[in-house]
Amino acid sequence: MDIPPSDDAWALRFVDAGRRVEMDGETRWLLRGVGGRVQAGTAVAVIGPSGAGKSTLLSLCNLMQTPDAGEVHVFGREVRDWDVRSLRRRVGLVMQQPVMLPGTVRDNLVAAARLHGAPEPDVSAILSEVGLPPELAERPARDLSGGQKQRIALARTLVNRPDILLLDEATSALDRESAAIVEALVMRRVREQGLTAVWVTHDLEQARRIGDEIWLVAEGCVVERGPAAQVLAAPRTAWGRRFLLGTAAEEADGAPAGRDEGMLAHGTEHREEGTRG
Amino acid sequence: MSLWALAWTLVFVATAMGLSMWRRLGLEKDMLIAAVRATVQLMAIGYVLKFVFRVDHAALTSAMVLLMSAVAADNASRRGQRLAGRFWRVWMAVMSTEIVTLGFLLASRVIPFQPAYVIPISGMIIGNAMVASALFLNRLRGEAQARRDEMMVLLTLGATPRQASRHVVKAAVKASMIPTIDSTKTMGLVQLPGMMTGQIIAGADPIQAVRYQLLIVFALIASAAFTTMVLGALTYGRLFNEYLQPVV
Ligand SMILES: Nc1ncnc2c1ncn2[C@@H]1O[C@H](COP(=O)(O)OP(=O)(O)OP(=O)(O)O)[C@@H](O)[C@H]1O
Ligand SMILES: [Mg+2]
Numbered sequence: 001m002d003i004p005p006s007d008d009a010w011a012l013r014f015v016d017a018g019r020r021v022e023m024d025g026e027t028r029w030l031l032r033g034v035g036g037r038v039q040a041g042t043a044v045a046v047i048g049p050s051g052a053g054k055s056t057l058l059s060l061c062n063l064m065q066t067p068d069a070g071e072v073h074v075f076g077r078e079v080r081d082w083d084v085r086s087l088r089r090r091v092g093l094v095m096q097q098p099v100m101l102p103g104t105v106r107d108n109l110v111a112a113a114r115l116h117g118a119p120e121p122d123v124s125a126i127l128s129e130v131g132l133p134p135e136l137a138e139r140p141a142r143d144l145s146g147g148q149k150q151r152i153a154l155a156r157t158l159v160n161r162p163d164i165l166l167l168d169e170a171t172s173a174l175d176r177e178s179a180a181i182v183e184a185l186v187m188r189r190v191r192e193q194g195l196t197a198v199w200v201t202h203d204l205e206q207a208r209r210i211g212d213e214i215w216l217v218a219e220g221c222v223v224e225r226g227p228a229a230q231v232l233a234a235p236r237t238a239w240g241r242r243f244l245l246g247t248a249a250e251e252a253d254g255a256p257a258g259r260d261e262g263m264l265a266h267g268t269e270h271r272e273e274g275t276r277g
Numbered sequence: 278m279s280l281w282a283l284a285w286t287l288v289f290v291a292t293a294m295g296l297s298m299w300r301r302l303g304l305e306k307d308m309l310i311a312a313v314r315a316t317v318q319l320m321a322i323g324y325v326l327k328f329v330f331r332v333d334h335a336a337l338t339s340a341m342v343l344l345m346s347a348v349a350a351d352n353a354s355r356r357g358q359r360l361a362g363r364f365w366r367v368w369m370a371v372m373s374t375e376i377v378t379l380g381f382l383l384a385s386r387v388i389p390f391q392p393a394y395v396i397p398i399s400g401m402i403i404g405n406a407m408v409a410s411a412l413f414l415n416r417l418r419g420e421a422q423a424r425r426d427e428m429m430v431l432l433t434l435g436a437t438p439r440q441a442s443r444h445v446v447k448a449a450v451k452a453s454m455i456p457t458i459d460s461t462k463t464m465g466l467v468q469l470p471g472m473m474t475g476q477i478i479a480g481a482d483p484i485q486a487v488r489y490q491l492l493i494v495f496a497l498i499a500s501a502a503f504t505t506m507v508l509g510a511l512t513y514g515r516l517f518n519e520y521l522q523p524v525v
Contacts, residue, residue, distance in 0.1 A: 062433060063520050084521045089435040099426040102444065112434045153430075160434060 011075060011164050011196035012038040012061060014222075018069030019056050030056045031220045034070070038213075040163075043190050043197040045211030045228065047204065049243060052217040054200045055096055058166040061198065062091040074164065089116070092162030094170045096200075098149035100141035108141050108152050112159040121159050130155045131181040146173040154182060158189075165189075167199040171206070183210055204244070208232055216240055287312075330392045338392045342379075342399045346372050349407035353414065363414065363512070370508035371406040374500045378402050387492060397472065398493065405457060405497045406504040412453035413505045414512070420445045420452075421516050421525040428516075428523050438517045445516070446509040450502075457501040461494055470494075 017034040020027050031053045038044050046054050059065040060072050063079045072079045074091060101108050109127075110120045124134040130151040136144070141152065150173050157165070165186065171179040187210055189195040201207050207214055207228065214231040216224035216239065223239040224231050235241050290312045297304040329337055350368035379399055388394040421428070424445050431441040464470060472493060476486040518524050 064429065064433060064522060066520055066522070080520070085435045085437065088433055088521075093433045095429065095433065097426065099430050101427060101430060111431070115431070115434055115436050115440055157434070 009039060010037045010073065011040040011042075012198070013073040013076075014060075014070070015073070016070035017060060017067045017072050019053075019060060019065055020068045029220050031060070032069070034222050036215065036222055036225050038196060038198060040075075040196050041190065041194040042212040043187065043199060043210050044213045044215055045207035046198060046200045046215045046217060047202070047207050047243070048217035050202075053220045054217050055168050057217060057222075058093060058168055058198065058200060061164065061166055062088050062093050064093065089160050090162055091164040091166065092157040092160055093166040094150075094154050094157050094168060096168040098146070098153035098173075100144070100149055100152065103141060104138050105141050105144070105152055106137045108156050109137075109159065111156060116160075126155045126159065129158075129185055131178055147175070147178060150174060151178070151182065154186075162195070164196045164198070167197065167201075169200055169202060172202065179206070186210070204232070216243060218243060326392075326396065329396065333392055335390070338390075338395055341392070341396055342375065342403075343372075345400060345403050346375060349403045350410075353407045353410040355411075366508060366511040367410045367414070369511060370410055370504045371403055373507050374406045374504040375399055375402055377503060378496050378500050382492070382496065398496070401472065401493055402496055402500045406500050409453045409457065409501040409504050410508055412456070413449050413508050416449040416452045417445065417509075417512060417516075418525055420448045421523065424448075425523055425525070432521055432523070438514050438521060441521075441523075442513040442516050446513050450505040450509055453505045454501045457497055461498060464490075464494060 014034045014036050017031065018029055019031040020029045022028075034057065046057065048054055056065060060067050060079070061074065063082070063084055066080070074082065074087060079087060101111055105127075106123050109123050112118075113120050123137045127134050127136055132148060132151055136148070141149070144152065150170060154167070154170050167186070171182050174182065183206065186195070186197055186199070190197050197210070199207075199210055201210075211228040213226060214224070214228045215222050216231065216235070218239045223237050224235055226236075231240065232244065235244055290308060294305045294308050296302075297308060325341075329341055346368060350364055350371050353371070354363040354367040379395065379402065382388050382398070383390055383395075388398065421442070428441045428445065470490050470493070473486045473490040476489065477483055516523060516525055
């Protein structure tokens with residue numbers, strides 16, 4: 001397959017991508033009509049209400065789920081044209097649930113290297129990078145706290161030296177200080193080593209700090225997409241205003257109101273009038 | 278034993294049916310069907326065996342073994358739904374076990390190549406392999422579901438299907454061997470194994486009967502291990518689709 005060289009600047013490119021499930025004989029789109037690009041060496045913060053499809057979006061990027069519509073390109077090549085294992089090594093995913101592999105913390109940290117027959121990494125150095133003491137190495141991984149597990153899950157993924165890192169609420173169980181360590185670690189790699197990060201977060205402050213761009217996902221669509229300052233300060237859609245306002249006020253119903261097929265299909269630009277005021 | 282003596286044992290069936298009617302268990306019909314089926318099947322196999330033993334031809338003996346393995350594979354592969362093409366996989370696992378185990382017994386001249394030895398011993402090996410295969414298929418799905426998250430982690434790190442399912446297959450192999458090992462442990466204490474009992478009743482020296490039984494027991498342990506490992510190697514790939522996503 002020919003890969004246009006101009007595409008290489010885009011670490012990720014979604015072309016009308018969608019994902020659906022069949023439930024009780026009905027088709028439900030978890031994601032629909034997703035477009036957008038992520039420039040290599042930048043960080044995108046993905047925000048949106050619970051159940052919007054953020055985790056689904058990430059899983060399309062490393063082919064843990066297959067797009068049912070459209071295409072997802074990683075470094076200019078469609079995910080299905082990649083050798084799956086190479087794709088997953090280059091596109092690391094830190095899943096929302098920090099599931100530990102059986103064995104010790106060390107076993108978890110060297111897992112990636114073992115899978116690929118690579119030399120074992122320096123476990124103490126990895127632990128200190130994510131702000132954990134070296135004594136942790138020999139502890140059974142399942143006995144760790146939630147926040148410790150989250151950091152092990154991230155560190156375990158970094159051992160593969162991915163070019164794209166997908167983080168699914170990777171600091172949700174961390175205190176402010178530990179979260180700052182993790183943020184600094186990831187962002188240093190983004191700024192200095194050209195890592196591309198797509199970071200799902202429920203913390204708007206975190207999104208503002210790390211995101212070169214912010215994508216807002218609502219009810220299976222990317223409804224806002226743009227530079228962080230712009231999206232946060234002046235969302236262009238009703239969804240954006242609702243969500244950003246709603247989050248600030250801890251609105252109870254979660255999902256943005258005002259469901260409208262036209263808006264679902266086309267995302268941005270629609271429905272400017274009638275909501276401001 | 279004469280047919281007349283055998284007929285007397287129908288009293289057992291009649292008693293059981295009587296009890297069932299009395300306590301309204303509603304099992305009379307099933308019991309009757311079971312008794313008739315057992316009679317017909319065993320009588321038929323008796324005549325078939327008599328024929329095979331008399332002909333004593335390698336081709337016929339092998340055909341019998343093939344038939345037994347096909348029936349066993351069909352039976353075991355009814356488990357583990359959704360693992361496509363399972364009949365052939367089970368059959369290959371069962372048959373390779375039979376070939377290795379029986380081949381060893383024949384090559385080491387422990388038993389002669391005569392239908393009277395080959396067929397009953399093959400029956401036991403294949404039967405045991407069948408039970409182990411069924412258990413394995415059953416457990417493989419269960420383990421894969423229970424360890425799905427762990428498989429997902431390994432896959433996201435770039436694992437091959439083999440690497441991602443290593444623990445799952447191991448657990449299923451282990452679980453499906455346990456019954457064989459357990460029954461070996463209590464052998465002779467709780468129940469006298471069928472073959473030995475039969476030989477003794479038919480007038481064989483108990484010590485000789487025990488030796489044959491031990492041979493069977495050892496062969497069965499090996500065959501359970503061998504079958505489940507072969508089946509594991511043949512089926513683990515079925516836990517994933519072409520994009521290395523778990524499908525269970
Ligand atoms: N395999 C599946 N079958 C059916 N529905 C699914 C499946 N996977 C996800 N969903 C549904 O898809 C929707 C999007 O799920 P997803 O996990 O992507 O949401 P999310 O934005 O990550 O939410 P959260 O912030 O709570 O993690 C949810 O409504 C979820 O119930
Ligand atoms: Mg999620």
